[in-house]
Amino acid sequence: MTTRRPRTAASDTADPPAADGGASTINDIARLAGVSKKTVSRVINRSPLVRPDTREKVEALMEKVGYVPDPMARGLxxxxxxxxxxxxxxxxxxxxxxxxxxxxxxxxxxxxxxxxxxxxxxxxxxxxxxxxxxxxxxxxxxxxxxxxxxxxxxxxxxxxxxxxxxxxxxxxxxxxxxxxxxxDRDGAVEVAKYLDSLGHRNIGLITGPTRYLSARERGGGFLEALRARGVELGADHVVEGGYTFESGVACAERLLALTPRPTAIFALNDEMAAGVCKAAFRLGLRIPEDLSVVGFDDSPLASRLWPSLTTVRLPxxxxxxxxxxxxxxxxxxxxxxxxxxxxxxxxxxxxxxxxxxx
Amino acid sequence: MTTRRPRTAASDTADPPAADGGASTINDIARLAGVSKKTVSRVINRSPLVRPDTREKVEALMEKVGYVPDPMARGLxxxxxxxxxxxxxxxxxxxxxxxxxxxxxxxxxxxxxxxxxxxxxxxxxxxxxxxxxxxxxxxxxxxxxxxxxxxxxxxxxxxxxxxxxxxxxxxxxxxxxxxxxxxDRDGAVEVAKYLDSLGHRNIGLITGPTRYLSARERGGGFLEALRARGVELGADHVVEGGYTFESGVACAERLLALTPRPTAIFALNDEMAAGVCKAAFRLGLRIPEDLSVVGFDDSPLASRLWPSLTTVRLPxxxxxxxxxxxxxxxxxxxxxxxxxxxxxxxxxxxxxxxxxxx
DNA sequence: CTGAAAGCGCTTACAG
DNA sequence: CTGAAAGCGCTTACAG
Incomplete structure (x- = not known):
């Protein structure tokens, strides 16, 4: 069954396939299976042009010997x-x-x-x-x-x-x-629904850089969903951040200086939302009693801030x-x-x- | 100078080396330089057995053609x-x-x-x-x-x-x-010096899992450096955390229940230090007025907490x-x-x- | 369905 | 210092 075929010029090793799992080659398998290396190659590459019993024999052998084709040789x-x-x-x-x-x-x-x-x-x-x-x-x-x-x-x-x-x-x-x-848009819509359901009407939005698609989608989805619920944000309630912590602080300071002060701020990522928290605490505002904050990303930051941050998770x-x-x-x-x-x-x-x- | 040598069996392409930077081979370079591929190989592998002028000629050619040896062929x-x-x-x-x-x-x-x-x-x-x-x-x-x-x-x-x-x-x-x-030990020693220099004597330590070498080094270095300064921590002032946020909260709760309450807590990573902050805020304690906190790692968290966290940075x-x-x-x-x-x-x-x- | 030949782009002995 | 031959472990045409 596993009669040895005469060796080809390329296979000049007298030893049996190495005991070590990684070291045997397509020639070893071919010799052991009594087929050409081309047939083994066909099995490796799932070619349909192999008789089922041949395929099974070769596969069993590869499994037994622990043969794995060399990615560099295949790649070359x-x-x-x-x-x-x-x-x-x-x-x-x-x-x-x-x-x-x-x-x-x-x-x-x-x-x-x-x-x-x-x-x-x-x-x-x-x-x-x-x-x-x-x-x-x-x-x-x-x-x-x-x-x-x-x-x-x-x-x-x-x-x-x-x-x-x-x-x-x-x-x-x-x-x-x-x-x-x-x-991302759908996530921002969820935030709009949530803030609306809590009763917020005076809401601040900190967007990301408009060259980011995610920022446009998140921001657009949020504003649109609010509008559909009859909530319209004034131009001064929407400020553009840079997706960084520092920009979150700066934007929040601008929003929190408005009169009347927004009761909620949605920052388009958690970095900026953490900045909002910092700005709020500096002003002596409590979260969530004086200000509700929502982020986006569910970064590790979100669960480790105090209070922990409501946010949007992407899988x-x-x-x-x-x-x-x-x-x-x-x-x-x-x-x-x-x-x-x-x-x-x-x-x-x-x-x-x-x-x-x- | 660049006379064409008769092609070897392996080089049977009639075209000049491709204009595209990635596509020429060692054979192209050898032919163009009028040397064998082995000599080109020697240049690639920085063998000293190449005459300087040969080397220079080959290197100039490789540079000009944008030749880069194929890692898969070399690898094989x-x-x-x-x-x-x-x-x-x-x-x-x-x-x-x-x-x-x-x-x-x-x-x-x-x-x-x-x-x-x-x-x-x-x-x-x-x-x-x-x-x-x-x-x-x-x-x-x-x-x-x-x-x-x-x-x-x-x-x-x-x-x-x-x-x-x-x-x-x-x-x-x-x-x-x-x-x-x-x-890591040196970083913890810095923390000990710093807290000592601020005047803290009643200090809590939240260690990491003792199976971690970093935890043993950081904790050991800290305690030893304090001891060298005449500050000895009681057994109840050293609690073992798990390097997680939650364990930081739990350990801090134990430490903050001691009488007299520690005036400073060193947590062996920032995750746990963030947990300390949470536990402190929950108890109505202000940082740093009522409690000083130090972490380790300089994670993004450290600069985004409020107040921002003193910590140790590893390069x-x-x-x-x-x-x-x-x-x-x-x-x-x-x-x-x-x-x-x-x-x-x-x-x-x-x-x-x-x-x-x- | 199967195989012998040539080749992928390099290198390692082995000669000179 | 330089080169012709054989090989690394696979695959692609090309035959049968």
């Missing part, structure tokens, strides 16, 4: 590595780590590894840097997280060099099977997993990934405005 | 990839991201890429997982961050399979050229860079990496105890 022959790149430009460490862990979840068992490429999208030549990153190691694909995912110049470059990619963004910006859409890890799976899919099996939805996490930082409390 | 021939792995088991996202960025700094321009491998050191088979990770992609090396860096079973496995490694830990645990030593990014550089060094150029030192970041959470204020 395929002209494509077994590496997936994560290209990011995001200062939120928890976001990055969650995304990485999700991607790793999606890659587990596939033989692919995750290689990371943080970059500075404000630098002029960052696109050239990504290009080198992709080309030099012949990456199998990359996924882009906000805000680089919103940069069409970057995506154009990837298309030009024929690199597979997936984009994670607040709304769909590309063909559906290339997108993980995070629907980031799941998004990373979906992005990784999307990149592994066959070119011909293009399908739209499942929807991902944000949800409101209610903690301690909100209550009805005192004047209107029943 | 070397039996070793151009991938460095980061093995970690640390819930602190900022720590992980800083470490990654530092490693990337150290790898930049070297042709190596960083592949990440977070794992769960509490799971029984995590070592087998790391083994597969290293063997399957034939990693050039890995670096271990706390707490996996402290696991001798993991290191034994790496030695057994002949994998290069670097360890990052609070004290030296291995040959000096394999270690980045973080000297994590620099440590990552040093670890990456260490792994690239030639086997024969073993040298001890430079020392890395923590330092105290003084913010708003401490002042002299009120009873003793001048």
């Amino acid at each position: 022959a395929f002209r494509k590595s077994f590496l997936i790149g994560m290209v990011s430009d995001n200062p939120n460490a928890q976001y990055i780590v969650n995304m990485q862990n999700g991607a790793l979840d999606g890659l587990r068992g596939s033989g692919y590894e995750l290689v990371v490429h943080p970059c500075d999208s404000k630098s002029a030549d960052y696109i050239a840097g990504v290009r080198r990153f992709v080309l030099q190691h012949r990456l199998a694909g990359v996924f882009l997280v906000p805000r680089v995912s919103e940069d069409e110049a970057l995506v154009d470059m990837l298309r030009e060099i024929g690199c597979r990619y997936a984009r994670i963004a607040a709304v769909s910006l590309d063909e559906p099977w290339r997108m993980i859409t995070t629907n 980031i890890r799941e998004m990373g997993m979906l992005a990784a799976q999307l990149l592994q899919r066959e070119e011909n099996r293009k399908q739209t990934p499942p929807l991902v939805t944000p949800h409101l996490v209610i903690r301690e930082s909100c209550q009805p405005p005192v004047a209107e409390r029943r | 021939a070397f039996r070793k990839s151009f991938l460095i792995g980061m093995v970690s088991d640390n819930p602190n996202a900022q720590y992980i991201v800083n470490m990654q960025n530092g490693a990337l700094d150290g790898l930049r321009g070297s042709g190596y890429e960083l592949v990440v491998h977070p794992c769960d050191s509490k799971s029984a088979d995590y070592i087998a997982g790391v083994r597969r990770f290293v063997l399957q992609h034939r990693l050039a090396g890995v670096f271990l961050v706390p707490r996996v860096s402290e696991d001798e079973a993991l290191v034994d496995m790496l030695r057994e399979i002949g994998c290069r490694y670097a360890r990052i830990a609070a004290v030296s645990l291995d040959e000096p050229w394999r270690m980045i030593t973080t000297n 994590i990014r620099e440590m990552g860079m040093l670890a990456a550089q260490l792994l690239q060094r030639e086997e024969n150029r073993k040298q001890t990496p430079p020392l890395v030192t923590p330092h105290l970041v003084i913010r708003e959470s401490c002042q002299p105890p009120v009873a003793e204020r001048r």
